[in-house]
Amino acid sequence: MSVEPYGADEESAAVLRTVGRVIKMCRERAGLTQAALGAQIGYSEEQVSSVERGRRAPMEEFLDAADRVLEAHGLISALKGDVEKARFPKKVRDLAKLEAEAVEICAYDNSVVNGLLQTEEYQRAVFRSRRPAFTEEQVDQLVEARLARQEIVQRAGTAFNFVHDEAALRRPVGGKMVLRRQLERLLEVGQMRNVEIQVLPLDSEDNGGLDGPFHLLRLRDGATVGHSDIQLVSRLTSDRRELQILELRYGIIRAQALRPRTSLSYIEKLLEET
Secondary structure, eight states, X not given: OOOOOTTOOHHHHHHHHHHHHHHHHHHHHTTOOHHHHHHHHTOOHHHHHHHHTTSSOOOHHHHHHHHHHTTOTTTTGGGHHHHXXXXXXXXXXHHHHHHHHEEEEEEEESSSOOGGGOOHXXXXXXXXXXXXXXXXXXXXXXXXXXXXXXXXXXXXXXXXXXXXXXXXXXXXXXXXXXXXXXXXXXXXXXXXXXXXXXXXXXTOSOOTTTTOOEEEEEETTSOEEEEEEETTEEEEEOOHHHHHHHHHHHHHHHHHSOOHHHHHHHHHHHHHHO
């Protein structure tokens, strides 16, 4: 039985299998073994084998090098666009597509720092804490997908509001130094004109977000989409009744949290204590 890449949907898996077959056909036509091809393009035999079996999404450098060595005349390099789309799980692709269409993104998080704001080392610590454990290859795939999504924060046309429960900012994911650099990252991003970061202190008696983290994405066409990612479920919703509840909750949470400027000062205090 074949093993699909972590999080791959059937559409992505089919694309990667097709890419692998094309590379294998070109390699065999050139009379090279997997080990020989790997040696010429700077990859191990196992890596070449994983790509040919559709278990690994090849990097652009792999495709370009294979195209050159196998004299495929652009056939393999032309697969880069298909591989890029198939690299990430469908739920990540769907969310990234909605984020790209959003004029405003609002998020509440109470366990860890929001994924759009996480440093790479913080991300790796989060994914490595998962049980049952991910392999290092799976961690690499997840980090790559999350880093790609973070590019949206740099787009001036989208407004962001992040509310974090103080517990998420105190939890030393990856150790104190990782947490320190993460808090420094929050202070840096919090200076951006299109980003507001708020903190809901632990000593607050009221917390409208006790049911867990969620996002609200307001799109260019006026529609709003809700997103929640809890345990084994990643869910998008456009149901009006559910959105009404989520928008009500988010408004309450923002009102309960510290103002953005006060929140940055609060994060500076947490950094000094870390």
